[in-house]
Amino acid sequence: MADHNPESSDDPIPAAPTPATLRRWRRMLADEREESRAYRELAARRHGEEREILLRLAEAEERHAAHWERLLGDRIGRPRRGSPRMRTLVFLARHFGWVFVLALMQQAESRTPYGDPDVPPSIAADERIHAEVVRGLAVRGRSRLSGTLRAAVFGVNDGLVSNIALVLGVVGGGAATGTVLLTGLSGLLAGALSMAAGEYVSVSSQRELLAASTPDETARESIPSLDVDANELALVYRARGMSEEEAQHRADTVLRRSVAAPLPELPGVGDPEVVGTGLGAAASSFVFFAVGAALPVLPFLAGMEGGAAVAVAGTATGLALMLVGAVVGVLSGASPLRRALRQLAIGAGAAVTTYLLGLLFGATVT
Known part of the structure; x- marks a missing residue:
């Protein structure tokens, strides 16, 4: 994710923003806060790496919110609620499924007003990257759908x-x-x-x-007994899609390991639990x-x-x-x-x- 900090950017602050501009800034501030809240709600339902990624996204949205707070200054006014769409996302993140909400979050990230003259290029770039991060998380979730x-x-x-x-x-x-x-x-x-x-x-x-395509465990256990100078281990890797050079390198690496070293899994083709x-x-x-x-x-x-x-x-x-x-x-x-x-x-x-x-x-x- 991008490390730009809008708070320290050199983007000029309009000297006398119009009432319409101030309203737009306040709406964007509220939406960034709601988006951060949605990511934190999702993170509370996950663990491990996925939780860490979601919390990082929440922090990034808070960084964006700081940009609008800086622009508004003492004109920030009373805290506003986000748009109905963003409030709905927070509600769904709190109460409903992981993949469904991630798909909606991906769409929300893709709808950031990139063309708005007050949106710095760093924030626009961040949001595009966020959309790809969420897309990746959604792919993970979809792969678990049985x-x-x-x-x-x-x-x-x-x-x-x-x-x-x-x-x-x-x-x-x-x-x-x-x-x-x-x-x-x-x-x-x-x-x-x-x-x-x-x-x-x-x-x-x-x-x-x-199951028929899953490598035989006994074949993996036989690797230490192979003749180092004459064997067909590389053919196993080639048969499962590796190039000849990559397969030979993989086989040589495996054969150089000691008998006590943990042996790598032979490449499989799928996970029956996903099905x-x-x-x-x-x-x-x-x-x-x-x-x-x-x-x-x-x-x-x-x-x-x-x-x-x-x-x-x-x-x-x-x-x-x-x-x-x-x-x-x-x-x-x-x-x-x-x-x-x-x-x-x-x-x-x-x-x-x-x-x-x-x-x-x-x-x-x-």
């Missing part, structure tokens, strides 16, 4: 899309309310079981593939698919019929799809609104298509 969370996100999304499409398809075909209800509940159960089975096979197979467990992914997928698939059926379960039931089912499903899209957007560092609208468009496209097919099928039958 297959269980992935199954949950895909499960609820698939449940919403598939069952609203199924329900509207039979509605378009002129089916009675009882038939619509039976179809929706059947789709819920069949889809949840199918998703659970698919996730179990997928995650279990991935773990088996990773999650087959049963965990299956259970998560089943539950969340069922939750998503239940929304289009609820109005019919409640006794609603006709257009009113379709309108309620469509609205509830659309809002849920947008929520899922927004969460995925935040976690991936993309625009939540864009991802929300994309999910809505996908779901609406599927529902309209099956409804029109239902109308066509119903018209053909009659």
